[in-house]
Amino acid sequence: MNELRPPGTLGAALLVARKDLAIEFRTRTAFLSALVFAVLALCIFYFAWDGSIVSPTELAPGVLWVVLAFSALLGLQRSFGIEEHDRGIDALLVSPVSRESIYVGKAIGNFVFLCAIQVVTMPALALFYNVRGGRPLLLVAGIVLLAVLGIVAVGTLFSAMAVNTRMAELLLPMLSLPFFVPVLMSGAQAATRVLQGRPVAEVAPLLKLLVAFDIVFLFACTVAFPYTLDE
């Protein structure tokens, strides 16, 4: 028998993430769905609002966070859906990698997925809503990254919980959105202030809240995840 050296938690997590991203790269189903949704939502909000009452620049932060939350749900839905199709999750569970590493791997995959969506969404937002490029947009991108981390931490856990249920598409948003609220509120307020040209110090408490949310939920969800896989 070969001498086996199973990877550690991070090594296994990277393997899982790489596998998920390779599958997404081949199929592009979730990416295209989320991307088309994001761009369409940006367009619809732009045309649905009366520009003479609310200027596009003032509208931009709100639209950004609505688009972020719902495109994230599309990506998260797919995360454990690919495991469920032919019970690939069973092969992961009987392998020597820890259940925590499966969660971390899935979360890394989801994080990269959502960041890729934002890479397209942010320039489109700047284009449609006359958002100034340069430093403000970079700061908003940083806020979005922090928010995406929190959304992925919570959403990956709920995706695993919901996937085995009959109404997974309904259950995932119902479970996740209440937990997204602190992230969305902090992120939206911080992004609004940055785009209004307020000093960075003014958004520092909101950024601290985002960081705290990320740390707490990444830890809590990693610990809780193994129990979600029990039948």
Next chain:
Amino acid sequence: MDWSGNRGARQRNSMKRTGPRTEPNAYLWTMSSPPPAVEVSGASRSFGRRRAVDSVDLTVRSGDCVALFGPNGAGKTTLLRLIAGLIKPTKGTVRVGGHSLRDDAAMRARVGLISHQSMLYGALTARENVEFAAKLYGVPRPREAALRALERMQIAERAGAPVKSLSRGLQQRVSIARAVVHEPSVVLLDEPYTGLDTIGGGALTDMLMLLRSEGASLVLVTHNVDEGLAVASHAVVMIGGRIERRDDVADLDPRAYLADYRALASNADRSGRRPANPVSVSA
């Protein structure tokens, strides 16, 4: 294989084996004996109010191949999933190599699982699927190991094809290659012959024989008695979540066994879950 089903007696005695074989293969283990490859003690598993596995005792020694037969809903797959650590028993214990698979990653590295679902990713190629498994198990040179495993299942020429483009039978061959790429010492198989043609079935039988000759222990769940008896050293019949019959395959007349099994299964069908007239051990 523990045929006695009497764990109390086994614990009280310190002999390695009973003297006269009053019961076929009544093995008794000493404290110093190596732990059995698989040991299921009084395990039950319920789903809601339905008890899928009911107080099952089963011991599989190193090198044994146990075929689990039984009609649909007998609890065979649930028992296999209990052994694999995919589900927890509601009562009793399940150990592999003396450890609970759920808590022991090193022991999980020695187990291979083949299910009637392929456990593959359709968008990845056959080689990528097997290589991914090899990496998870920490197999040295995972790509070469993956190609070797595919070669053994006679599907190496399709290694670069996406799994979703393969037929059900070919997918099953890839799935088997994935499950044995790390050369496990305990292999759990749930209906592995499903969808396989003659070549695939032959390759699987050859691989199972090879694994046995290398000392691996196998637990094979199947509906097909002929296929099961061809590779198994022991045969077990499950009905209604319980083990109804245990035999040493060497002592069996396959035709008589098949007839007995059919009678047992149809008795169970007529009477609901449990057989009306359980067949006694014939060996």
